[in-house]
Amino acid sequence: MNVQFKKGVLELVVLLAISDQDKYGYQLVSDVSKIIDVNEGTIYPLLKRLTNERYFETYLQESSEGPPRKYYALTKKGALYRDNLKQEWLKFVDEVNAYITKEEKT
């Protein structure tokens, strides 16, 4: 798929993937990469940015295997941002789809 498409929608998918439960980095990254085929390494910087912008907050939790894991949780601000982004995306897709169907008819 077009790389620019992926880049544009990656943020929204990450926000959606964390909506139902808090996740640690690897978990979130592998969940996201199941939906979008994207270089997994590039998701971590995105998580960092979303945390810096207060859409995520992080906490450490012990794990049975290995060192404690850093969990990401969506903040209220993040949820609001996610909803806005989702609406924008849906509207955008509708508009593009409508245009495509119109073009095909003519």
Place this chain on the structure above:
Amino acid sequence: MTKQEFIHYLNQKLAVLSDEERQDIIDEYTQHIDMKVENGASEAEAIADFGDLNELVKEILDAYHLNRSHVDSNFIMEWIEKIGAGISAAAKSITKMKSDQLIQLIIELVILCLVLTVGSLIVKLIAGLFLTIVGFLPGFILSFISGILNLLYAILALFILYVYATSRVKNMQSQNEANSKDKDKSTVAASQSTSTTSSKPAWQIKKEREMKEAEERKAAKKKAVQPEVMQEETVESIAAERPAASAQSVHEEVIERINSRASNPSSNVGFLSRTLMGLVRFFVGLICFFPLVIVVTVFAVITGLLIIWLLMGLGSIGLTLIFLGLLVIFGGMAAAVGSFLFPKNRGYH
């Protein structure tokens, strides 16, 4: 590439980040590799999944709003940063001024340098007289005294230049802001003036005064509006708006206005990125106008040599002052070029 090599690589490339931030992001990647290995992949495979490591580093640094060019930094870069911060701060305060004001300031500083140079001649003359009077003293004491006198004058000259330049820059800035503020106020007054008959003439007078000021600026007259005059005008304009207000409250408002000028809204963007932008702007300006810069430099050097030749025997102080004058010309040209290249491009913060 093994995990250790990868960690070492990241540590090196992300040296610009704070230890805490760097450790944080490296921990994430380490964990990612560990999990992959648990699921049956090799370290090399897991790292290969990250793709081009250069790209990865770029992405990470982008997340921190950092410029890529900063990656290969060392302690020299830190110094360049500091100098760059100074330059960009200076350029910022200069570009706030209008171009004719800038030229005016440069001319004033050059004239001041010349005055101080002539002053050094006078000081030398007086010192010479004094030294002949006390000529009975041993030679080394005489040379010591003359050395001290020279040094004192040099310090005094530098101090005068510094104080003058800073006060003029501040002055011009506040003048610009005062003008724009008064204009805002006058439009408000214009919309309200229908109800009150007395406010309209005052507003007209103010507008006339503003227009006159604008004309003055356009003509780039050397007659600078002195700080007292500027303050008085502010007082007058406020007083004109509110004739009933007592003199004291007017003065309080003036002080408030002046104070509000001092505090500019601080930006959230990191100090680093601003510094880098300043540096980039400075160097781009320098490179784009390199021929011009060379011409100006050569011209300045020739003029300087000519002046030195004319005023032979000025000694070190005179030479220093002339050099300072040339420096001011050069700096002013660079700043002018910068503001010409990026007329309103201060929006990066």
